[in-house]
Amino acid sequence: MVMLPTIMHSVDITIVAVAVPAIQGAMGATEDEVAWVLSSYLIAVAVITPATGWLSSALGRRRLLLLSVAGFTFASLLCGIADSLNEIVVFRILQGGFGATLIPLSQAIVLDTYPVRDHGRAMAFWGVGVMAGPIMGPVLGGLITDLYSWRWVFFINLPIGLAAMAGVLLIVPESETARKRRLDWIGFATLALGLAALQMILDRGEKLEWFASTEIGILALVAGIALYLFLLRSLSSTDAFLDLRLFGNRNFAICLCLGFSAHACLYSTIALLPPMLQNVLGYPAFTAGLLFIPRAVGTLVGMFVVSQIARHIDMRISIAAGLLIAAFGIWQMAGFSTEVGSHEIIVTGLTQGFGLGLAFTPITVLAFSTLARESRTEAAGVYAILRSFGASIGISAFVTLYARNVQINRSALVEQISPYNEAMTGSTLPQAWSLDQAAGLSSLSREIDRQAAMIAYVDDFALIALCTALLVPLVFLLRPPAKGPAPKRPDPPE
Numbered sequence: 001m002v003m004l005p006t007i008m009h010s011v012d013i014t015i016v017a018v019a020v021p022a023i024q025g026a027m028g029a030t031e032d033e034v035a036w037v038l039s040s041y042l043i044a045v046a047v048i049t050p051a052t053g054w055l056s057s058a059l060g061r062r063r064l065l066l067l068s069v070a071g072f073t074f075a076s077l078l079c080g081i082a083d084s085l086n087e088i089v090v091f092r093i094l095q096g097g098f099g100a101t102l103i104p105l106s107q108a109i110v111l112d113t114y115p116v117r118d119h120g121r122a123m124a125f126w127g128v129g130v131m132a133g134p135i136m137g138p139v140l141g142g143l144i145t146d147l148y149s150w151r152w153v154f155f156i157n158l159p160i161g162l163a164a165m166a167g168v169l170l171i172v173p174e175s176e177t178a179r180k181r182r183l184d185w186i187g188f189a190t191l192a193l194g195l196a197a198l199q200m201i202l203d204r205g206e207k208l209e210w211f212a213s214t215e216i217g218i219l220a221l222v223a224g225i226a227l228y229l230f231l232l233r234s235l236s237s238t239d240a241f242l243d244l245r246l247f248g249n250r251n252f253a254i255c256l257c258l259g260f261s262a263h264a265c266l267y268s269t270i271a272l273l274p275p276m277l278q279n280v281l282g283y284p285a286f287t288a289g290l291l292f293i294p295r296a297v298g299t300l301v302g303m304f305v306v307s308q309i310a311r312h313i314d315m316r317i318s319i320a321a322g323l324l325i326a327a328f329g330i331w332q333m334a335g336f337s338t339e340v341g342s343h344e345i346i347v348t349g350l351t352q353g354f355g356l357g358l359a360f361t362p363i364t365v366l367a368f369s370t371l372a373r374e375s376r377t378e379a380a381g382v383y384a385i386l387r388s389f390g391a392s393i394g395i396s397a398f399v400t401l402y403a404r405n406v407q408i409n410r411s412a413l414v415e416q417i418s419p420y421n422e423a424m425t426g427s428t429l430p431q432a433w434s435l436d437q438a439a440g441l442s443s444l445s446r447e448i449d450r451q452a453a454m455i456a457y458v459d460d461f462a463l464i465a466l467c468t469a470l471l472v473p474l475v476f477l478l479r480p481p482a483k484g485p486a487p488k489r490p491d492p493p494e
Contacts, residue, residue, distance in 0.1 A: 004164035005069050006130060008157055009102040012076075012095070014134045016041070018141030018289070019150040026150065027085040032207070039203040040089045042392070044096030046195040049385040050242060052104045053378025054183055061377065065105050066168045071098030073161025080154035103130060104380035109172065111368055111376055119369070120310020124303040124361045134267075136296055138274065139289040146286060187233045187241030194226035195385070202392040206400050246371070246379050254478050255367030258471060259387045262323065262363070264394025265468045266356060269330055269461065270295075271395040272402065276457045277345070280338060280450055291342065295349035302357015315362035320475045322359025326352050327468040334462035338454050366478050398460050405456035413448045 017038060024034040055064050075095035082088045107126060114122040144152045197219045208216055234240040247253050270292075277288040306318055329351030336344070364383075371379050 003106070003126065003128075004160055004167060005065065005072070005102040006106045006126065008069075008072065008160045008164065009099045010130050010134055011137045011140065012041075012099065012157065014137030015141040015144075015153050015156075018138050019145045019153045022145050022150040023085075023088065027088075029085045033085060035203070035207075036089045037085075037092055039200065041092045041096035041099075042203065042388075043196045043199045044093045045100040045388065046199045046385060047192040048097045048100035049104065049381050049388070050191055050195070051188060052101045052381035052384075053243075054188075054241065055101060056105065056108070056377040058183075061105055061109060062168065062172050064101060065109070065172060066165060068098050068101045068105065069161055069164045069168060072102065073157055073165070076154045076157035076161065080151040101381075104377060104384045107364070107380045107384075108377040111380075112373060116369070117311060119365045120315065120362065121307040123364050124307035124310065124357075127303050127357075127361045127364065128300060130360075134270070136292070139292060142286045142289045182239060184233070184237060184239060184241035187230055187237065190226045190230035190233060191241060194223045194230060195389075197223035197226065198389070199392065202389075202396045205396055206403065210400070242382070243375065243378060246375060246382060249370055250477075251370045251479055252367050252379060252383075254474060255363050256383065256386050258319070258363050258474060259360075259367070259383060260390035261471050262359065262468070263387045263390035264397070265330075265464050265471075266326060266352070266394075267391035268394040268398040268464055269333070269352065272398060272457060272460055276336075276454070280453050280457070281340065291345050291349065294346045295353040298350040298353025298355075299357045300353075302354040302359075303361055304357075306358060306361045310362070310365070314480055315366055316475050316478055316480065318362045319359045319366075319478075320472045322355045322357070322362075323468055323472050323475070324355070325358065326355025327465045329355060330461050330468060331465035334458045334465060336454070336458055336461070338450060366480075370479065398464065401463070402456045402460050405459055406452050409452035409455045410448060413452055 020034055020037055023029070023037060027034070052064075059067070072095055075091050075098055078091040079088055079095060082091055107123075110122050110126045111119060140156070141153055144156065201216055201219045201223065205213075205216055210216055211220070230241075234242055234244050247256075273292075274288050277283040277291060283291070302322065309318070329348045332344070332348045332351065367383055368376055368379060
């Protein structure tokens with residue numbers, strides 16, 4: 001039953017993005033104003049996720065999970081019936097705040113429910129919701145928005161939420177709340193402020209030209225000071241908000257790096273592909289969404305394979321193989337041109353999805369394999385927020401690189417446009433690109449834009465493939481999971 005809230009939250013991350021243009025039109029908002037529909041949710045998730053461990057220890061996992069599902073479902077209803085953009089933004093903050101704990105809570109519950117020897121299989125099935133949700137979100141969002149209205153991307157959460165609440169009440173056992181710990185308000189406030197400012201930088205930086213903007217400079221200053229104060233507080237307090245000893249556990253620390261970097265690389269591909277399909281290759285939005293289905297299928301197959309072999313092989317081999325397969329699929333995308341067909345897109349999507357399925361589940365298992373049982377909920381919150389920020393940072397970095405490369409490529413192509421260039425005056429030049437007519441020049445300019453964009457996309461894909469492959473050596477620094485029970489305390493720093 002913990003799969004339902006996991007799927008509900010993971011789908012909601014991307015399903016609303018497809019409906020944003022419809023919300024903008026319905027509310028008469030500007031592009032900058034409607035962007036807060038997405039940003040407000042992500043900021044709330046960034047602020048609340050690190051508090052999952054403390055909330056769980058104070059309320060108990062079952063109570064917190066039930067409260068989170070109920071709050072998320074009710075906030076979804078409020079978003080669907082909202083009459084103004086301001087109302088949607090406020091209710092999205094509530095939705096993100098309640099939804100922030102769903103993934104780390106469900107992950108910790110699954111890990112504690114199954115013995116260590118079955119963690120690979122359990123995490124494979126749990127990972128289906130986490131990985132397939134963001135991939136299927138755009139497909140569902142496009143279909144719902146086209147057939148009904150943008151309000152139904154929120155209403156769809158109601159039956160799922162009600163079913164999840166019933167399942168939690170009937171099946172999920174309550175955990176102990178014996179670990180009494182006061183809330184370190186200073187630590188929580190500084191971490192929350194730093195993460196919120198960092199999330200705003202990532203959401204708005206590309207639009208505002210990064211540090212050319214005063215707003216981004218101020219946000220960076222706030223993030224830096226807040227996170228520095230949080231670190232000082234954590235090192236000096238005996239009852240800090242976040243237990244920094246978690247980062248001294250070698251497997252957990254390395255898996256944080258792997259999860260952060262892999263999400264940065266692979267979610268960037270997911271972010272770059274839809275605009276390439278629609279703006280360069282001319283696919284309709286819904287068709288572009290359908291082309292993500294093979295990626296989801298590949299992910300499901302990869303996770304199923306992991307669930308069957310987890311007990312029999314070294315999980316590090318599965319991670320390394322998955323990263324290399326995913327890197328190969330992305331490298332194939334670096335060979336795309338404006339003439340690429342749907343077959344090549346489907347094959348590369350299947351390949352990448354299969355690699356993701358092989359890699360991400362074992363990374364999760366090894367991250368928690370040497371942690372104490374009582375540390376898992378807090379560690380799951382840390383793991384979730386760093387994966388999320390990895391995806392955000394990767395998307396921001398590669399989208400910015402793409403935008404800059406488009407300008408460079410366009411300038412290089414324009415330099416070749418001249419009546420003195422024999423290639424431009426020969427009989428092979430299409431009549432539609434005639435340099436002697438305004439219509440021809442306009443058509444040629446559009447084609448230059450298209451080619452410059454495609455070159456920028458394939459350059460990004462090549463770099464992402466290289467970065468993904470370079471993660472493989474890090475895998476073999478991990479320890480294989482122990483066969484016995486988890487330790488009672490986090491490992492001391494090494």
